[in-house]
Amino acid sequence: MPKRSRERTAKLQKLISQGNFRHNISVIKKGTGEIVVARRSASKTPADYTACEFCKTFHMKKNLWKHMKSCVVRREYYGSSNVECEKRIAAVRRGKSLIVNAAFTSEDGLVNELFVRMRDDDIKQVVISDELLCREAGLRMAALGSKRDQKQDDVYRVSQAVRTLGRVLQLARETVPDATMYTLIHYSATAL
Ligand SMILES: [Zn+2]
Numbered sequence: 001m002p003k004r005s006r007e008r009t010a011k012l013q014k015l016i017s018q019g020n021f022r023h024n025i026s027v028i029k030k031g032t033g034e035i036v037v038a039r040r041s042a043s044k045t046p047a048d049y050t051a052c053e054f055c056k057t058f059h060m061k062k063n064l065w066k067h068m069k070s071c072v073v074r075r076e077y078y079g080s081s082n083v084e085c086e087k088r089i090a091a092v093r094r095g096k097s098l099i100v101n102a103a104f105t106s107e108d109g110l111v112n113e114l115f116v117r118m119r120d121d122d123i124k125q126v127v128i129s130d131e132l133l134c135r136e137a138g139l140r141m142a143a144l145g146s147k148r149d150q151k152q153d154d155v156y157r158v159s160q161a162v163r164t165l166g167r168v169l170q171l172a173r174e175t176v177p178d179a180t181m182y183t184l185i186h187y188s189a190t191a192l
Contacts, residue, residue: 006072010072013055013072014073017055017056020036021051021056021058023036024036024051024058024099025099025102027046028099028103028128029128029129030129031128032129035058037049037058037059037060038059039060045122045125047124050064050095050096050098050099050120051095051099052071053095054073054074055072056098061092061095061120064091064095068091093116097116100112100115100116103115103128110141111134111137114137114141114155114159114162115127115128115137117155118163122170123166123167123170124163124166126167126169126173127163127169130166130169131180131181131182132180132182133162133165133169133181137158140158140161140162141158144158165181169184172184
C-alpha cells in the first residue's frame with residue numbers, strides 16, 4: 001500500500017475507529033463515561049450520537065448524512081463509483097442497530113430488536129446499562145411469542161413497560177448514583 005493512498009488512509013481510519021467504537025460501546029453498556037465522537041459539540045449525551053456503519057466513528061445523528069458523503073471507508077467500500085448518498089433516516093437507523101448489536105451478544109436477539117425500536121434518550125441509556133432491566137426486557141420480548149402471533153403494538157407495550165422501570169431507576173440514581181435494579185430490589189426487600 002503506497003503512503004497517502006486512499007486505501008491506506010481508509011485502513012488507518014478503520015483501525016483508529018475500531019478502538020474508539022469499542023470504547024463507546026462500553027460507555028453505552030455501563031451508562032457512565034464519555035463517548036469519543038468525530039466532532040465535539042455542546043451535547044455529549046450518547047443518545048444524540050450514532051455510529052457510521054462504515055468507519056464506526058460517532059456523529060451527531062443530524063450530521064451523519066453529511067459525514068457519509070465524505071466518509072473515506074464508505075468511499076473505499078463502494079470503490080470509485082459515485083453512489084448516491086443514502087437517505088439520512090436509513091443511515092441513522094443502521095447506525096442504531098450497529099450499536100445495539102455490538103452492545104449485546106447474539107443470544108440477546110430479542111432485546112436487540114426492542115432496543116433498535118426504542119426511542120434514543122436518557123431513559124434508554126439507563127435501561128441498557130442495567131443488567132436486570134435488560135433481562136426483564138428479554139423475558140417480556142420472549143413472552144410475545146413468534147412474530148406471526150404478535151399484535152402490532154406488542155413490542156411498543158414492552159418498550160413502555162421497561163421504560164417505566166427505567167424511570168424508577170433513573171429517579172433512584174438521583175440519590176444513589178450507582179443504583180441498579182438489583183440493589184433497589186435487594187434493599188427494599190431487606191427493609192421490609
Ligand atoms: Zn464513516
